[in-house]
Amino acid sequence: MKLKAKLGDLILAALSVIGGIVILVLNKVQGLALVKRNQMGPGFFPTVCGIAIIFFGLLLFVEVAAQSKKARTDEAVRAEQEAGILDPKELRNLLVFLLLGVFVLLCSKYLGLLLCLGLSVIAYLIVQGREKWWKALIIGVCMTAFLYLVFVLFLHVPVPKGPLGF
Amino acid sequence: MNLLHHLALGFSILADPMVIIYSLVGVVCGVIIGALPGLGPSVGIAVLLPMCYGLSPACALCMLCGIYYGAMYGGSITAILINTPGDSAAIMTTLDGYPLARKGEAGKALGMSCLASVIGGTVSVVLFMTLAPIISNFATSFGPSEYFALMVLGLTSIAGMTGKSPAKGFLAAFLGLFVAGIGIDLVFGTTKFVFGNVNLYSGIDFVPVAMGLFGIAEIICNFQDNDIHVDKGSLKFKKLLPNGQEWKRTLPHIGRGTILGFIVGMLPGAGATIASFLSYDMAKRTSKHGKEFGTGMIEGVAAPECANNAASMGAMVPMLTLGVPGSGATAIMMGALMMLGISPGPSFFVKNAEVAWGLVASMYLGNIILVCIGLGALSLFVKILNVKTTTLNALIFAFILMGAYALENSMFTVGVTLFFGILGYFLKKLKVPAAPMVLALVLGALTETNLRQALIIADNNFFAVITKPISAVIIVIALLLAFGTPIKNLFARLRGGKKAA
Numbered sequence: 001m002k003l004k005a006k007l008g009d010l011i012l013a014a015l016s017v018i019g020g021i022v023i024l025v026l027n028k029v030q031g032l033a034l035v036k037r038n039q040m041g042p043g044f045f046p047t048v049c050g051i052a053i054i055f056f057g058l059l060l061f062v063e064v065a066a067q068s069k070k071a072r073t074d075e076a077v078r079a080e081q082e083a084g085i086l087d088p089k090e091l092r093n094l095l096v097f098l099l100l101g102v103f104v105l106l107c108s109k110y111l112g113l114l115l116c117l118g119l120s121v122i123a124y125l126i127v128q129g130r131e132k133w134w135k136a137l138i139i140g141v142c143m144t145a146f147l148y149l150v151f152v153l154f155l156h157v158p159v160p161k162g163p164l165g166f
Numbered sequence: 167m168n169l170l171h172h173l174a175l176g177f178s179i180l181a182d183p184m185v186i187i188y189s190l191v192g193v194v195c196g197v198i199i200g201a202l203p204g205l206g207p208s209v210g211i212a213v214l215l216p217m218c219y220g221l222s223p224a225c226a227l228c229m230l231c232g233i234y235y236g237a238m239y240g241g242s243i244t245a246i247l248i249n250t251p252g253d254s255a256a257i258m259t260t261l262d263g264y265p266l267a268r269k270g271e272a273g274k275a276l277g278m279s280c281l282a283s284v285i286g287g288t289v290s291v292v293l294f295m296t297l298a299p300i301i302s303n304f305a306t307s308f309g310p311s312e313y314f315a316l317m318v319l320g321l322t323s324i325a326g327m328t329g330k331s332p333a334k335g336f337l338a339a340f341l342g343l344f345v346a347g348i349g350i351d352l353v354f355g356t357t358k359f360v361f362g363n364v365n366l367y368s369g370i371d372f373v374p375v376a377m378g379l380f381g382i383a384e385i386i387c388n389f390q391d392n393d394i395h396v397d398k399g400s401l402k403f404k405k406l407l408p409n410g411q412e413w414k415r416t417l418p419h420i421g422r423g424t425i426l427g428f429i430v431g432m433l434p435g436a437g438a439t440i441a442s443f444l445s446y447d448m449a450k451r452t453s454k455h456g457k458e459f460g461t462g463m464i465e466g467v468a469a470p471e472c473a474n475n476a477a478s479m480g481a482m483v484p485m486l487t488l489g490v491p492g493s494g495a496t497a498i499m500m501g502a503l504m505m506l507g508i509s510p511g512p513s514f515f516v517k518n519a520e521v522a523w524g525l526v527a528s529m530y531l532g533n534i535i536l537v538c539i540g541l542g543a544l545s546l547f548v549k550i551l552n553v554k555t556t557t558l559n560a561l562i563f564a565f566i567l568m569g570a571y572a573l574e575n576s577m578f579t580v581g582v583t584l585f586f587g588i589l590g591y592f593l594k595k596l597k598v599p600a601a602p603m604v605l606a607l608v609l610g611a612l613t614e615t616n617l618r619q620a621l622i623i624a625d626n627n628f629f630a631v632i633t634k635p636i637s638a639v640i641i642v643i644a645l646l647l648a649f650g651t652p653i654k655n656l657f658a659r660l661r662g663g664k665k666a667a
Contacts, residue, residue: 005597016337019204023344025475038374038626042351042358043612049344056340059333085595094386094562094591097563101584104567105577115573124563128389129556144560147568153221157572 006081009064016057023050096128112162114152118144169295176523179224180273180531181522188221189528192229193535196236201244201389201551202558206253207495208601209384210374213519213562215502218570225507228528230499235287235532238438238475239540242279246467247272255438255474258446262459268466269462273539273544277406278416278464278538279471284423286472286532290479291529293428301487302595305512309618311631313511313642317613320490321606322648323434330649343604345370346610353618365578370500372607374570374583379600381566382587387594388551393657401545409463411627417467419449425474431480434492434647438481440475442458445473448527486510494601500604501608504532 032043040048071078098121108116122140125131131139151157179185192214199210201421210233218226241252246263259279266275308316321339348359360366392424408416423445430441449469450459459466482499484490491497503510506517515522570583590600617631624630630642 008596010335012337012598023638026359032209032356036354039353040626042354042356042580045347045614046344046358049340049347052342053337056337059338063331063333079442089389090387090591093389093559094588097382097386098374098584098588100254100563101567101580101587104371105581105584113568117568121427121560121564124560127559129554129560130555131557139557139560143564147564150217151572153415155217158575159568159571 002084003086004081005083006064006068009060013057016060020052020054020057026088038126069084079145083087093128096124100124101159108160108162110162112164113159114148115145115162115164117147137157169299172299172519172523173295173527175520176525176527179243179520179524180527182224184222185224185228185528186531188225188229189232189531190231190539192533193532194232194539196238197240197243197536197539197547198550199233199545200237200252201239202240202252202555205384205388206241206255206374206464207234207605208493208498209380210234210237211495211498211502212373212380212584213566213569215373215377215498215505216572218502219572220504223441223503223508223518224383224528225523226502226506227525228532230502231525231528232532232535233473234495234499235283235480235529235536236567237511238282238478239283239471239536240547241474242283242467242471243276243544244551246275246279247548247551255442255477256470257439258442258470261446262461264462266464266467271371271462273401273405274408274464274472274543276401276465278408278412278467280406280407280537280544282416282420282423283475284467284537285420286427286475287355287479287533287536288530289421289424290428290476291526291533293425293527294479294483295526298483298487302512302515303482303490306516307510309632309635310616310623311637312640312665314613314616314620314631315637315644316626317556317609317639318617319485319644319647320434320492320609321613322644323492324591334596335602336347336648338598339606342606343451343610343613345375345436345603346372346607354614365576370582370607371400371505371573372604373505373573374579375586375607376498376501376604377566378583378586378588379576379590379593379604380498381562383585383590385562386587388592389555389559390518392501401539402601404542406544412464412645413654415453416465418464419445419469419473420455422448422452422470423473425478427476428480432483433478434484434490434491435491438477440476441480442470442474445469459644467611483543486514486525487512489514489612491605497605497608501604502609536571568610575652 005145027043027046027050032042032046033041034047035041067077067081073083087120100123104116105118106115121143122136125136125139126133129136173638195214196207196210196565199205199213200207211230214233218229237253238255238501241256242259242263243252245251245256245259248261249264251257251260263279314339335340348366350357350367357367426445426448427441430436430444446466449465452458453459455463481492481496482616485490485496489500489509491500500510508521508634566583567580570580571577573579593600620631621628632638
């Protein structure tokens, strides 16, 4: 998948304008007033932010247009605009982290947070690090022990416990 | 005399062995994280922030400062050994550091980098403790209007000066301001953008956001292994120390670079990268061997390294005395202080004298620790850097999620961290800087409160708020910093057009 820098910027600009409008609409829907009891109301800052996000989104469109004009004569600018911004290896890394994160979020209630984190370390090392399973297991167990030592024993953080008692 | 008395108070805090231990932990972690390519002081502080919970303010601050200047030095290790700067502030170190390593003088370059960092750090602590109380005293007369103007200065300067596109910097800043506003309105009790989610009632804390934007986003992009091969002999203690001739050549550059770095560091938004660039450039212009820079000159390592450490200390001045952080790292540190119940600002040196002067003393201690471990444990750091990046990523990931949970003992903060981590990755790819967003998140509530108070005092007259003498000067500076470059470009274009006509 090759997303060019120019297209990326255009998507960002469009999302900013849409996002800004959504903020303004939600501000209105929630009934957050700009001015309340003759004072700055709770809706003042979100309104300012919404308008500013729309403004800078539009400014980004202008910036992209100016860069495109420059790219006609400037080879370096053209190369910058045409460069791909997403690396498949990074996207795979992102996906693995996302899945492991979701696993920790959903399963720590049942398996315990430390166990889930240990398992996610092992899984990451096997999938992304291409480590041998026993090496990944040793690292995972050591990391879990380290987290237990620092956060549970030292900082007294009450972590969700699993079937193994931690 | 008063200064010495305060300093004695600061050193009395160091009598607590825990402060020394945390300072040591901070410096060691900082050097390791700073040395990993792509991970700078902001990531280091963000990742280790949860460790501060339950610690005394003195211990927490000493650890955070240790991470900060440890990371500033750590960045130079990979810059010298594999031509890959640990963070942007170490870019200039690669120019002469790597050629020195290729000549078989890696130890000399690393030794000089460490010593220049320590000298820059120590001298700038003296400058810090001389200047900070003066600025604090001046700023005690500030009211809500002036504070509001200062917040605007902080936000505009960093947003306007990051990256090629000011629009992206400001987008990030306003997104951060919006996120800062989520929760219950403190004056009217109205809920804002909560949509019935109880976890959002108290707002979104900056820590999980910072951990996501700086920590998770960085490890997603970072999976290239370091391949460091160094001749063990070149890392022997004797080989790390520069000889008399080298000292003679480098000391003037270290002196100039330190002062320049400290001044640049104090400017909001400028930071260590610009300081190291300017210091290298100045060294090149003033050196007798200027033409040989880039071929492995020891001055070319010393000048940027002392400047980036001095700049990190300089950046503490506006953060601690005015409550305006000038960089991503100091924004996270300011948030950490607020998390510990300490409000940086003019009253910091009065209300929290013990912590403030303890911090100054810990900076001296941190520099001593840095020189000891920088020279004594260099081989160990090189070994750690050779650990597979994927292994480090897995460990950092688990540590971040555990830290995120520990913040509020809630899985919700883990979710927030993950969300901002993924958002941070895409923002990074789109070259939207994360620092303005975190800065806005830290300053958001303060900006709103100060504007509210200022408007009440000024009878809801916004014009009166921004035209008070000091506020007006600060606002003008903020506007110049934010829009100076586009205006200059516009004038240049107009002038160019006239000439062509």
